[in-house]
Amino acid sequence: MALNVSTKTGIVLAIIGVLTVFAGIALFKQAPDDLLSSDIDCEDNNPNGQIDGTCETDGDFGIGACFGGIILAGIGIGIIIASLVSILAGGVSSLTVSNATEIIIHCPHCNSTIEMPLNASGLFDCPHCNEEFQWN
Numbered sequence: 645m646a647l648n649v650s651t652k653t654g655i656v657l658a659i660i661g662v663l664t665v666f667a668g669i670a671l672f673k674q675a676p677d678d679l680l681s682s683d684i685d686c687e688d689n690n691p692n693g694q695i696d697g698t699c700e701t702d703g704d705f706g707i708g709a710c711f712g713g714i715i716l717a718g719i720g721i722g723i724i725i726a727s728l729v730s731i732l733a734g735g736v737s738s739l740t741v742s743n744a745t746e747i748i749i750h751c752p753h754c755n756s757t758i759e760m761p762l763n764a765s766g767l768f769d770c771p772h773c774n775e776e777f778q779w780n
């Protein structure tokens with residue numbers, strides 16, 4: 645089956661989607677590190693463990709990396725789904741095209757109907773009576 649435009653677009657989209665998911669996972673993996681570095685500074689300033697709003701943090705407790713990673717991965721999965729739809733649509737449309745180029749003929753021996761490719765020619769075996777016949 646030749647690749648049509650829709651299938652090619654789908655494959656490109658799938659690659660972009662996979663890369664986006666990986667970027668999201670990589671970002672998500674940073675979250676524990678961000679949380680660790682954020683946490684230490686804050687607890688050093690607050691021995692009682694109470695957050696009074698004055699403790700200085702040099703991070704966002706991994707929230708940015710965590711949600712950013714989830715959102716990126718979600719977008720990537722969405723792109724992959726869209727690409728699969730595109731690939732399937734390409735497959736369906738090429739199937740439709742091949743159906744449209746088929747014709748139905750009658751076997752010269754048993755008169756049964758046989759589906760033939762429109763531009764087929766040569767010797768064929770009838771699937772019903774197994775007799776050979778010439779077409780085109």
Ligand SMILES: [Zn+2]
Nearest residue numbers: 751754770773
């Ligand atoms: Zn026949």
